[in-house]
Amino acid sequence: MKTFWKVSFWVVLGVLAGVLMREYLPMHSAEQEQPLDTSLVTEARAQETTGQQLQTHRENAITRAVQKVTPAVVSVNVTKINRYVQRSPFFNDPFFRQFFPELFNDRIVEQPVESIGSGFFISDDGYVVTNEHVVGEATEIIVAMADGKEYPAKLIDRDRVSDIALLKVEGHFPSIKFGDSDKVLIGEWAIALGNPFGLFVKNQPTVTVGVISAVNRNFSPLEGRIYEDMIQTDAAINPGNSGGPLCNADGEVIGMNTFILTGDPQSHGSVGVGFAIPSNRIQQVVEKLKRRRGKDTNVWIGMYVSNLNPYIARSLGYPSVQGVYVRRIDRHSPAEKAGVQLGDVIVEINGETISSYADAQAVILSLDLRVGDKMRLKIWREGKLLDIDLVLEKYPE
Secondary structure, eight states: OHHHHHHHHHHHHHHHHHHHHHHHHHHHHHHHTSOHHHHHHHHHHHHHHHHHHHHHHHOOHHHHHHHHHGGGEEEEEEEEEEEEEEOOTTTTOHHHHHHOGGGGSOEEEEEEEEEEEEEEEOSTTOEEEEOHHHHTTEEEEEEEOTTSOEEEOEEEEEETTTTEEEEEOSSOOOOOOBOOGGGOOTTSEEEEEEOGGGOOSSSOOEEEEEEEEEEEEEEEEETTEEEEEEEEEOSOOOTTOTTOEEEOTTSOEEEEEEEEOOSOTTOOSOOSOEEEEEHHHHHHHHHHHHHTTTSOOOEEOOEEEEEOOHHHHHHHTOSOSOSEEEEEEOTTOHHHHHTOOTTOEEEEETTEEOOSHHHHHHHHHHSOOOTTOEEEEEEEETTEEEEEEEEOEEOOO
8 A cells, every 4th residue: 555655646746747847947948048138239239220320310411521621620820919109108298308308209019919810721731721811920820730739830921912821831731622612502501610719729620501692792992902702601700710711511612711791890700791712712822822932922002993884984984894993092002103093994914905803813813923013004094095004012011
């Protein structure tokens, strides 16, 4: 009997063990085979893919252009010497005037002043362009890169009339490609880069974006400079942006940021009306400055001309609209000394026929003009053609 119960006990125990093993082990095995780690990896990869997709989605033509252009944009740090006359505090006192005449001599005081502008490399061998008003009369020029490195720059030459200056930094640097400013489209994207308010210090240049608002805007004369065919943009341009590049969505330079209009003499910030020198003119002037290296080219002509139209030609009695007429003459300038008069129509410069302002500009840019050179003008005045020789002088301070 005892044997029967022992056998029965072990049989029942074996059956129970089999049932438990059948129920428990598959379940446990299934739980062990659950792809917990694989799921986490898959989720992480999915998040990474989503992040890459979002990054790609955020990138556009503007961000790509900025990445392309930024390495070649620089801050131009300038030290200038300001000169001013300091009057004697005793100049109206008769006692001091009688006994201490040396106290009445005015003194010329020189004071170093630091200023900041922008610029950009136009070639890999270190040529930088900026505005002439940024570096004019500079005693020291330092170019600062986006990576924080600073380099001394040499002023190769400057053209005050066009407000363009050429600098040279020794070394090899990234540069920006010029675009064709004659093909700029009104309404296309415009990207301005530079150093407004000195924010570009061992950091990235400031980027502002707008559109091309207009082309062929003329502001001449303006502070003794000739700004013709300027590009207008609503991309924010502020003090310190002068000399920086205005680029298109392809990362090409189409202009150089130069000045703004605020509508209020007391205001200095951007109101969305900025102007840039077109890239094609920059290239023309740069080639001229390279050829004139080491020569005194800060020349003064002292007259300002504009295109003729039927109304102006009729008022002058001129029988054509071919040529340019003189609309302003600076006092005591080479033009005034040579006898040029308001309303004169210039038809030739140094033997080259002039039909428009563009012709006059092209001829002047092509000439190797410097202080002391002569410019021969053929002008029409009251029905007669006259030859006038104009001797160029240094632009007065």
